[in-house]
Amino acid sequence: MEELDSPFLGAQPRATLLAAFEVLLPDARVAESLALEVDRVLSGQDPELAEQLPTALLLLEHTAGFVGFHRMDIGRRQEVLKAWESSPLGVRRQVFQALRRTAVMSFFASPESWSAMGYDGPLVGR
DSSP: OOOOOOSSSOHHHHHHHHHHHHHHSSOGGGHHHHHHHHHHHHTTSOHHHHTHHHHHHHHHHHHSOSSOGGGSOHHHHHHHHHHHHTOSSHHHHHHHHHHHHHHHHHHHHOHHHHHHHTOOOOSTTO
């Protein structure tokens, strides 16, 4: 991942977001650009609302083991997220759902992922 200054998240939370997106997205090749786009969008949001994602990412990063979530291999990250999806702890399920929704909404909104779905883009503007 490029070491760019993040508009909102900062390098560490963005690395965790990217690591989650690589697991959650149907096309992991677009994970980095979508993580950057989510970060850019967050910088223009209501600060109270925008602070919730970094908090969730911090929780994921530091409760996923001593290694840190973003440093795990992809197979281990898949196991962690699968466990969080059905965790008895409500906060873990909420973090999983928030990350999955963010990943899916970002993916479907991104023009660079449209070809992977066989979508030619909106008719308006062609």
